[in-house]
Amino acid sequence: MADAANNPSAAALIIGDEILSGRTQDVNLNYLARFLGALGVDLLEARFVPDIEAEIVSALNALRAKHTYVFTTGGIGPTHDDITADAVAKAFGVAIDFHAEALAALAARYKPGEFNDARKRMARVPAGATLIRNSVSVAPGFQIANVFVLAGVPMIMRAMMEEVAPRLARGRPVASATVTVALAEGRLAGPLAELQKAHPGVAIGSYPFYEEGIYGASLVVRGRDKTAVEAAASAIEAMVRGMGAQPRRSG
Amino acid sequence: MADAANNPSAAALIIGDEILSGRTQDVNLNYLARFLGALGVDLLEARFVPDIEAEIVSALNALRAKHTYVFTTGGIGPTHDDITADAVAKAFGVAIDFHAEALAALAARYKPGEFNDARKRMARVPAGATLIRNSVSVAPGFQIANVFVLAGVPMIMRAMMEEVAPRLARGRPVASATVTVALAEGRLAGPLAELQKAHPGVAIGSYPFYEEGIYGASLVVRGRDKTAVEAAASAIEAMVRGMGAQPRRSG
Numbered sequence: 001m002a003d004a005a006n007n008p009s010a011a012a013l014i015i016g017d018e019i020l021s022g023r024t025q026d027v028n029l030n031y032l033a034r035f036l037g038a039l040g041v042d043l044l045e046a047r048f049v050p051d052i053e054a055e056i057v058s059a060l061n062a063l064r065a066k067h068t069y070v071f072t073t074g075g076i077g078p079t080h081d082d083i084t085a086d087a088v089a090k091a092f093g094v095a096i097d098f099h100a101e102a103l104a105a106l107a108a109r110y111k112p113g114e115f116n117d118a119r120k121r122m123a124r125v126p127a128g129a130t131l132i133r134n135s136v137s138v139a140p141g142f143q144i145a146n147v148f149v150l151a152g153v154p155m156i157m158r159a160m161m162e163e164v165a166p167r168l169a170r171g172r173p174v175a176s177a178t179v180t181v182a183l184a185e186g187r188l189a190g191p192l193a194e195l196q197k198a199h200p201g202v203a204i205g206s207y208p209f210y211e212e213g214i215y216g217a218s219l220v221v222r223g224r225d226k227t228a229v230e231a232a233a234s235a236i237e238a239m240v241r242g243m244g245a246q247p248r249r250s251g
Numbered sequence: 252m253a254d255a256a257n258n259p260s261a262a263a264l265i266i267g268d269e270i271l272s273g274r275t276q277d278v279n280l281n282y283l284a285r286f287l288g289a290l291g292v293d294l295l296e297a298r299f300v301p302d303i304e305a306e307i308v309s310a311l312n313a314l315r316a317k318h319t320y321v322f323t324t325g326g327i328g329p330t331h332d333d334i335t336a337d338a339v340a341k342a343f344g345v346a347i348d349f350h351a352e353a354l355a356a357l358a359a360r361y362k363p364g365e366f367n368d369a370r371k372r373m374a375r376v377p378a379g380a381t382l383i384r385n386s387v388s389v390a391p392g393f394q395i396a397n398v399f400v401l402a403g404v405p406m407i408m409r410a411m412m413e414e415v416a417p418r419l420a421r422g423r424p425v426a427s428a429t430v431t432v433a434l435a436e437g438r439l440a441g442p443l444a445e446l447q448k449a450h451p452g453v454a455i456g457s458y459p460f461y462e463e464g465i466y467g468a469s470l471v472v473r474g475r476d477k478t479a480v481e482a483a484a485s486a487i488e489a490m491v492r493g494m495g496a497q498p499r500r501s502g
Contacts, residue, residue: 012299017454017456017473018456018458018471019280019281019284020284020294020295020296020297021284021288021294021425021427021473022281022282022283022284022285022288022294023427023458023471024281024458025278025281026277026280026281027276029270029277029299030270030273030275030276030277031273032273033270033271033272033273034273037272037273043271043272043273044271044301044306045271045298045299045300045301045306046271046298046299047296047297047298047299048263048280048296048297048298048299049296050295050296051456055295055296077436077440077457077459078436078437078440079436079439079440079443079444079457080440080443080444080447080455080457081447081454081455081456081457110437114437114438116437116438116440116441117441118436118437118438118439118440118441118444119437119440121440122437137461153459153461155461174272176272176274185328185329185330185369186329186361186365186367186369186370186373187365187367187369188330188369189328189329189330189331189367189369189370189372190367190368190369192330192331193330193331193369196331203268203332204331204332205268205269205302205332206328206330206331206332207269207274207275208328208404210388210404210406220269220274222268222272
């Protein structure tokens with residue numbers, strides 16, 4: 001963002017070999033970005049790390065020192081490759097143990113004899129953490145200080161964010177407007193740079209596309225002041241008309 | 252990976268406000284992971300940063316010191332928000348200037364009078380860089396030392412990777428096998444952990460799913476030794492059959 005931001009900031013830490021091997025296409029980062037953006041929490045950074053404790057610890061400690069909030073996804077299931085809770089405890093230098101409320105909730109979910117050691121493992125959280133309820137499959141996430149530890153399965157991660165939202169400080173959601181135009185970026189770039197200079201309170205992004213033989217661009221104006229965003233978008237429309245093209249406004 | 256790796260390592264640096272704002276779903280990381288994996292280059296880490304020079308410089312310098320290769324995507328177009336080339340020059344502490352070959356290629360692409368300053372900007376590369384040809388839209392990427400600077404538009408990024416591939420050292424591609432089973436992770440976890448211990452040369456990942464009312468998991472074995480991977484997958488199949496379920500093998 002080009003404007004000075006007083007919003008809470010956030011980082012995402014996406015954990016899992018399956019993402020970095022290419023087996024799985026991550027969709028959690030995009031969801032977090034949109035969800036947080038609507039609350040006025042700016043997602044400023046993301047890191048993707050494999051299921052290696054030292055990598056998780058190092059990335060988490062870097063991110064939690066830098067941002068208001070950190071959201072992790074992945075690695076909190078019952079299997080041997082689920083090491084996120086232990087890594088988070090290590091990052092904070094605290095012990096990890098069974099959480100009574102989590103144990104009780106999980107015990108209630110399974111039939112007698114089915115609540116085995118692996119499932120009990122999902123009730124382990126670092127000392128000082130509070131639970132994040134999982135309305136989908138019971139096994140909870142947890143919050144410790146400014147770090148929110150969420151499931152990797154998108155449906156469960158999304159349900160957890162509904163639980164997390166009331167705990168977050170909110171800022172001014174970013175307003176945006178998009179002007180789409182069938183002009184090549186290379187023609188737009190000069191006047192657009194002038195326009196950005198004239199509207200320093202907003203950030204203007206240019207995203208090119210090539211569709212059905214036509215070069216075009218989506219010109220996206222973002223900022224915390226809706227009036228300033230609208231003014232810049234109108235100025236872009238006028239600029240585009242001046243170049244003999246027809247702008248299409250959205251958002 | 253659980254096995255000791257002698258493969259070249261790689262990191263991805265995904266640059267762009269549009270990804271972190273949630274406007275655009277990134278698909279380049281997944282493509283890079285698969286493309287590099289097939290060459291025996293292990294993608295071990297990724298960072299996503301906004302269009303802010305200091306953030307790009309800091310992330311790039313951390314990653315290029317740590318990995319055999321770094322691949323960046325985004326920010327090399329003609330508009331004011333395309334700052335990747337300058338940031339890369341700054342990270343390396345070198346000058347940036349027009350590259351004669353890139354200028355000539357771009358000049359040949361445009362009609363007389365259309366090769367304006369913004370388009371010329373796409374021919375600027377850091378001192379010492381070599382070009383990466385862009386067979387789609389001419390404006391090149393570039394390589395400097397172990398860093399490959401690619402376009403953000405997926406079609407163009409992919410074309411550039413075809414140009415890059417012959418320049419990369421190769422390792423042993425990872426072999427993998429997947430056993431899918433309609434058993435909950437919580438039941439599989441105990442015996443699976445034992446099996447991982449018995450097969451230390453491979454990494455076994457468990458990825459749960461919930462489909463049509465059935466809890467199941469994809470158990471993915473990965474490793475550099477195909478025989479070891481097959482042996483572990485067969486052991487998983489036997490384990491699953493012993494639990495009264497029918498495994499489905501793939502990959």
